[in-house]
Amino acid sequence: MATYYAAPQAGPAPGIAYAGFWIRFAAALIDGIIVGVPFVVIFFVVEGSALSSYATCVNIAAQSGSLATTCASTYIGSVGYWELIGLGVQLLYFVILWSKFGGTLGQRMLGLHVVDAATGQNIGIGRALGRFLGYLISTIALYIGLIWAAFDPRKQGWHDKIASTFVVRKV
DSSP: OOOOOOOOOOOSBTTEEEOOHHHHHHHHHHHHHHHHHHHHHHHHHHHHHHHHHHHHHHHHHHHHTOOOHHHHHHHHHHHHHHHHHHHHHHHHHHHHHHHHHSSOHHHHHTTEEEEETTTOSOOOHHHHHHHHHHHHHHHHTTTHHHHGGGTSTTOOOHHHHHHTEEEEEEO
């Protein structure tokens, strides 16, 4: 009786395989928790009083029969600033960890490494910035650019293609 083994997934070098979609998805979830939870806690600590003020403003407007546009515009402006701060935090998190440590905390926990497609070495800050921009483009386009990695033979998402990177793991 013959024994059959699954052929190892081809990679950029012997003993290295391209990281598949699901393990990258798990790493992204871990990173989302690492970045998102503290950010949300800080948001509610800082904006907690604004949230209650907004609710009070809306209640007063509702009781008087007037529109609450002033309340909403003030609060929405505050949320806009937080969106920019959140984008800045993500930019720093991803760019620094990709360029200096070869992967985010989630990727490193799962044994993944972001490498230059041509050399197999760590990427620099410029390439990490390009990868982050590609990551934003990939998510804005209904996450299709990230899902692309599930079907690409080299498991590259759009952000990987834009920055000429691979995400690899040891086999």
